[in-house]
Amino acid sequence: MMTIIFNSEFYDSDYADNPAADPGRMEVIIQELPTDKFHYKRAMPAEISQIELIHTKDYIKSVISDEKVSTIALLSAGAAIKAAEEAWSGNCSMSINRPPGHHAYKSSAWGYCYFSNMAIAITHLINTRQLKSAFILDFDAHTGDGTIDCLKDNKAIKILNPMGHDREEYLKIVENYLKELKDIDIVGVCAGFDSYEKDVGGKLKTFDFYAIGRMLRLYAEKNCKGKRFAVLEGGYYLPDLGKNVLAFCEGFGDE
């Protein structure tokens, strides 16, 4: 059973005025992930020392000076850390969290992000567990430029932001990349559902999120003892967001 990392504080839509903070956005996802099919664990806030693994002190200070943003951004990073820890202990997991993180640089941010949730989670894991390398697939419609900035000094972390003109080409890029990818200890996913055909990315169908999840599951089972986790990034077409997250989880989670 796949583990979902969540905290009802993520329902808070007051912390910012942007599409990631939209009211109802978390609700449409959680209602598609029922407790009889998914094992829920509660997200806890990250420690400042964990944020400091990636971000500069001055930048952290500026983010946490806003109390509302501070509370939810620390919780969001903490959710990603928890998802990574679960994955390392053998439970495939996904954090349903916001704000997203993949546009957060070491000392600046944009695109509704504050802290680089994925970079913090992976770096925390590398520093505290017996692993060296990681693969990050970012299937958000937008390139995870922040994740790249935060992790660029670690050559053992490979990051793929697939592009591609259409969905067939997109899936092929992922498939071909995985064929060549060796010596990976864990798979992390920046799961952005704005690449959906009715969202800003205008490309992938619901089934494609299942297909991507499945490719990653098979890769992880074969190459890194099944260790894999995902963190939520974008995804703004609320009528279908929940079913797209579910489709991904059905491919990504244990059969």
Ligand SMILES: [Zn+2]
């Ligand atoms: Zn995006």
